[in-house]
Amino acid sequence: MPTYETILYEAADGVATVTLNRPAVHNAMNEALRRDMTNCFEALANDEQVRVVVTGAGGKAFSAGADIREFTAPQVPTVFRENRRKLDFRAAMDKCGQPIIAAIGGHCFGGGLELALACDIRIASADSRLGLTEVDLAIIPGGGGTQRLPRVVGRGKALEMILTAARIDAAEALRIGLIERLVPAGEALKAAHELAATLAAKAPVALRYAKESVVKGLEMALVDGLRLENDLATLLRTTEDRLEGAKAFLEKRKPRWQGR
Numbered sequence: 001m002p003t004y005e006t007i008l009y010e011a012a013d014g015v016a017t018v019t020l021n022r023p024a025v026h027n028a029m030n031e032a033l034r035r036d037m038t039n040c041f042e043a044l045a046n047d048e049q050v051r052v053v054v055t056g057a058g059g060k061a062f063s064a065g066a067d068i069r070e071f072t073a074p075q076v077p078t079v080f081r082e083n084r085r086k087l088d089f090r091a092a093m094d095k096c097g098q099p100i101i102a103a104i105g106g107h108c109f110g111g112g113l114e115l116a117l118a119c120d121i122r123i124a125s126a127d128s129r130l131g132l133t134e135v136d137l138a139i140i141p142g143g144g145g146t147q148r149l150p151r152v153v154g155r156g157k158a159l160e161m162i163l164t165a166a167r168i169d170a171a172e173a174l175r176i177g178l179i180e181r182l183v184p185a186g187e188a189l190k191a192a193h194e195l196a197a198t199l200a201a202k203a204p205v206a207l208r209y210a211k212e213s214v215v216k217g218l219e220m221a222l223v224d225g226l227r228l229e230n231d232l233a234t235l236l237r238t239t240e241d242r243l244e245g246a247k248a249f250l251e252k253r254k255p256r257w258q259g260r
Contacts, residue, residue: 002043004036008058014051014200015193016044016098023059028067029111037089037115045095048259051204052196053096055119056103056189065110065133090118090144097208099199103192104179109133109167114143117152120211122178123192124170127185130178131167151218153178203241204259209233 002009008019018040020027027033044050057063093100102119108130116122116130124130132145140146141162150158153176160166174182183191199207209232217225236242241257248255 006033007036015196016050017054020057026061026064027057028064030067038092041092051200053098053100054192054196061107062104063112064107065112093118099211101192103188104128105188111143114145117148121180123181123188124179125183125185125188126170128170129167130173132162133165136165203257
């Protein structure tokens with residue numbers, strides 16, 4: 001297993017778990033954490049043994065956002081921009097073919113919510129509070145928040161949350177579609193792993209192609225999205241797993257997927 005300074009990584013039975021591990025500062029995101037996350041997800045994008053990824057956190061917060069202690073030094077604009085580009089772990093997440101599940105508990109603010117928004121499915125416990133709070137620091141979300149949040153909850157609700165720096169509870173997050181599941185306090189990671197196990201039992205190529213069709217299709221005109229779906233569905237007809245799935249169905253047994 002790879003080791004990192006600010007995150008914990010483990011993988012078993014096709015499921016990788018990436019855990020933010022700065023509990024003393026509510027998993028605030030500093031340069032070291034951004035570097036670890038970027039390296040981790042760049043590696044995951046090329047790991048065919050991992051079928052599903054769960055992202056969670058240790059301590060009482062998913063992530064309180066950026067580490068404010070890094071905000072006190074003057075910034076050289078070009079250097080700051082290049083550092084952000086090099087350590088853009090959310091862009092690395094976008095390149096992962098595996099479904100990524102966020103297990104949210106406690107505070108999920110600023111960059112923490114932007115991390116959750118970069119995941120494909122979000123599960124939050126009842127003690128969670130979520131928000132893009134950057135305007136309270138005279139900045140705006142800079143890790144995809146202004147782009148991903150409107151695509152999830154709609155333009156008006158996203159603007160309301162961003163402009164007011166609102167911190168909403170998990171029940172409201174479920175109501176507006178920001179999260180997919182609400183579970184009792186302390187059970188987000190358990191629920192995420194249960195869902196991950198269900199997904200990991202599916203044919204791995206089909207799992208990746210289904211995600212690709214949905215995610216990329218949303219960025220296209222409908223006619224182009226339908227063409228992409230047809231192309232990917234046609235490719236899956238040629239796999240060994242497709243034949244295995246048919247045989248297993250007829251023989252009334254569990255399929256033995258090979259990933260090809």
